[in-house]
Amino acid sequence: MCALRAANPMRVRPTRTGGGTFAAASAYRRAVPATGDLATRVTGYVVLTLDPAVPDVAADYWMHSERFYRAVAGPVADRLGGDLAYRRLAAHPTDADAERALAARVRVLLDEDPALAEELGGRADVADDNVYINYFRGPAYAPDARNADLERLTGLADRAATRPDGRGDEVLVVVPISDRDGAGRIRNLMACLLALRDQTMPSAHYRVTVVEFDDRPRWRGRIEPLVDHYVHVTGHGLFNKSWTFNAGVRHTLGAARTLCLLDADILVDRGFLARNHARFAEHGHDAHLPHTEMLSLDAPASDHLIEERCGRGSADVPLGGARGLLLRDVxxxxxxxxxxxYERVGGFDERYRGWGGEDEDMLYRVASAGSVLQFDDVFVHLAHRRPAMRREDGQPFNAHVPVGTWTGEQGYGGLDRPARVTGTDE
Incomplete structure (x- = not known):
């Protein structure tokens, strides 16, 4: 999949303004001060080889990137593998103090061996340009952030200003949610919704719809005060994100000029809606991805950035206190x-259930039917317990769905059940 994305068969046109290497890309540019120290970069690649969360975040990204990680980290393991700092990080790859200790040892090693420094610098440059999962830790990261749990978010929501009624004819934002056990997604959704209430775009110009997929309207009482529309679809078994998006668009579109289809775990900045809505007039395209990079935060960084954005009311999502895996071209x-x-392509393919595939499928069909751009924003993804990513037999959940074949002719976005295509549903 990474090789296909690199070849850009979907004809998505980038509008990047960043530097030539991934290390100089936007997440690093926007963290103050910037982190360009070679020892820090090299140690980041050591973390990527040691942290078991890296293969889990995106299997195809890991398969493409692993050899580049090891090209940088291998010489460090050869020289410092027996060192206490290395062994401590190997035992605790998410320990920021252990990471800093190893970076200090690597810095000494590179100062003592300029030839090794030159070699690793070259390897890191190659890796920066090729990996699809990088590592990011802002200079102000601390693992002792205030716990931004559901109770904390509920308190913030209770104090949030009410939104004036408006037709919202400029933008409709649709956000799907399924959280049967309160394992983090409802907390993340509430942070997402609070950030969407705090926008430079006048509140009368946009509307927010949340569609909940569950056997009952489990979180309606938490969600409804923060949105313009709450929609419940009776869903059992694996989450059907495609159906929830389609139901939200189909039943709450109104006269909106643009659609924003947003995952519930994304924490946006204050200018998010105004900036992306204006891009249509500026570039004359039909659809776009706002982001080149997505920073998948660890739990402490998620708590910290929720508190900054939703608790303290920061206009931005400050990356200086962030830590996580930086995914490219998601x-x-x-x-x-x-x-x-959206209507022309028939919305999302409602045959996709469970994790994976529906976004690529939609992007493939959208780019075949219209002009699609990609901008270089950094998206911040809040931590939650990861869902199963494959079936019990090891196969992807949606391997049976033929990519790019959905047309919507059979209908889409109904409230009673997902649409079906004879011969391809399981």
Whole structure:
């Protein structure tokens, strides 16, 4: 999949303004001060080889990137593998203090061996340009952030200002949710919704719809005060994100000029809606991905950035206190699209259930039917317990779905059940 994305068969046109290497890309640019120290970069690649969360975050990204990680980290393991600092990080790869200790040892090693420093610098440059999962830790990261749990978010929501009624004819934001056990997604959704209430775009110009997939409207009481529309679809078994998006668009579109289809775990900045809505007029396209990079935060960084954005009211999502895995060219998380193109492609393919595939499928069909751009924002993804990513037999959940074949002719977005295509549903 990474090789296909690198070849850009979907014809998504980038509008990047960043530097030539991934290390100089936007997440690093926007953290103050910037982190360009070679020892820090090299130690980051050691973390990527040691942390078991890296293969889990995106299997195809890991398969493409692993050899580049090891090209940088291998010489460090050869020289310092027996060192206490290395062994401590190997035992605790998410320990920021252990990481800093190893970075200090690597810095000494590179100062003592300029030839090794030159070699690793070259390898890191190559890796920066090729990996699809990088590592990021802002200079102000601390693992002792205030716990931004559901109780904390509920308190913030209770104090949030009410939104004036408006037609919201400029933008409709649709956010799906399924959280049967309160394992983090409802907390993340509430943070997402609080950030969407705090926007430079006048509140009368946009509306927010949340569609809950569950056997009952489990979180309606928490969600409804923060949104313009709450929709419940009776869902059992694996989450059907495609159906929830389609139901939200189909039943709450109104006269909106643009659609923002946003995952519930994304924490946006204050200018998010105004900036992305304006991009349509500036560039004349039909759809776009706002982001080139997505920073998948660890739990302490999630707590910290929720508190900064939703508790303290920061206009931005300050990356200086962040830590996580930096994913490149993620096809999901958010899609901005005109209602006309959404209707033309028949919305998302409702045959996709469980994790994976629906975003790539939608992007493939959208780019075949209209013009699609990609901008270089950094998206911040809040931590939650990861869902199962494959079936019990090891196969992807949606391997049976033929990519790019959905047309919507059979209908989409009904409230009673997902649409079906004869011969391809399981």
């Amino acid at each position: 096809p999901g998380a958010c899609l901005w699209i005109t209602p006309e193109l």
